[in-house]
Amino acid sequence: MSTSSQYDVIIIGGGPAGLTAGLYTSRAKLKTILIEGSAVGGRMAEAWEIENYPGFTESINGYDLTQKMYEQATKFGVEHAQSSVTAIINDGANKTVTTTSGDYVAPAIIIAGGSERRKLGVPGEKELAGRGVSFCATCDGPFFRDKVVAVVGGGNGALNEATHISHFASKVYIIHRRDTLRATPVLQEKTKSDPKIEFIWNTDVEAIEGEDTVEHLKLKNIRTGEESTLPVGGVFIAVGLVPNTDYLKGLVEMDSSGAVVTNDKMETNVPGIYAAGDVRANSVRQVVTAAGDGATAAIYAQKYIAEK
Template sequence: MSKEIKNIELMIIGGGPAGLTAAIYAARAKLNMMLLENAVLGGQVRTSYTIENYPGFKTVEGGKLADLMQEQAEELGAVIDEFDSVQSAKLTDNEKIIETDSYIYKPKAVIISTGATPKKLPLPNEEKFTSKGVHYCAVCDGAMYEDKVIAVVGGGNSALEEALFLTKFAKKVIMIRRYDYFKGEKATLHEVLNHPKIEVMYNWDLVNVEGESFIDRGIIKNTVTGEQKEIAMDAVFGYIGTEPKTDLFKNDLNLTKAGYIIADENMRTNVKGVYAAGDVREKQFRQITTAVADGTIAALDAEKYIVEQRRDK
């Protein structure tokens, strides 16, 4: 049975801050649009426990901020589908085809805001112990380890923030840092270094985890001396960077070696009418505020492009 073809003006793929912001602007512009998100609306924001650097909020829970963005978009008339996964995408200057489980969409313009996923820890036993001691989302899984020893691997803001969050549950949090410095914000680092539940291990690298059904120890190696030893741990949370969700678009769009979409200051890609916004785009800073800015610019430029397409008919 063939799928129904739907001709729309704008397709937004991905419902994080960039995608939801684009949806708000598209809805205000009365565009015939659709936002597709097959994971969780709000993206990585929803898995953030507390956000303290978003203008207008001294502090706000990530889930609450995501809910507010979604609510605003839907009240303005944005159409959001959380249950129809994208199977394939064909993007050219003259035609855009997005096939989902249920439909074939032919939009005039596309905004890609699929975001990025956490990089997996390079451990021999990573797959064996995924969700059995190896995790990547403290908000999702931290409560499983009440009064346990939890390790955190990473050196940026995410690692620092999640280590602080995990102190709500853990008896002890061990930060394993392969260098002798962190790259996060000074205020957050100060809080980590002065927290009674957190131990920082500089110049150590986690090289494997071991256990029976669940992990009970980690193997760490000193990056200066080469010394290797075991330490007790009940879980490890990895924050060593992200990988963009761009597999669907690699045949049509210009990507960096790391897989991020190359787009200009107007979020335009190498294909006319196709835009990239948020963490999926190659850029220096990946913050909620920069994602929101990307979504704004992409939607405004897409609206101009769509209006021009109407005139050409």
């Protein structure tokens, strides 16, 4: 590739927000490239089933929905580069996106890089990653067939992980540091009615232990202080998300969690730079709202370019 490639719009991130933004900008005949560091789809592609996306009366697999979105966007001309973004340089009229495979230049950028799983930060989590410690039940579920496993967390992500892994595991413990769940009522009912799933309330995981693979968890009841050991063959961490915004520090306004602050037009405090989806402050982290953010960002990016 040459030193830099010129586009009308650069989209960073290939989840539902980025793919929808690409669909809208390319349909508007804007030369668009979508840059994604790994596989397109983001966390949407990891979902075993999505049953609340409009238009699908039956649930759809997240990977399948990703493919449909990707094919629709590329049909209208979106280019795709698999590369990691390391920095954005704002030159005013043009912005330069620096990646591991070269530079891209455009007047408008839509940041839709999503988020990654938050870590517990306990002993054994890093050391046993990939050897019983997992952050994706859809990816790793079959490896835990007929095993006893634990899921840590109490939100939608944790309960989705638990209901999926119960297809494979013989027993699933959900460990939650509170005595109530943040997940939606539908998911709570689904989880509580699963005979393989059992809840452990008011409990923190203090350590993940094992020789070559996960063998047990060290637990502590946060109310009584009682410590215990839970034998498991695997543990799935689902305790929240962290926005992928390290490369944006000093460029755009972010909140205390590292999410990008926008207005209702998805504009950041830097003209020509927009944010959409999970990476945006106050996102409700749903596929449908990410898609809506992407469409909004694309429409206002188009207006910005036209005015320039």
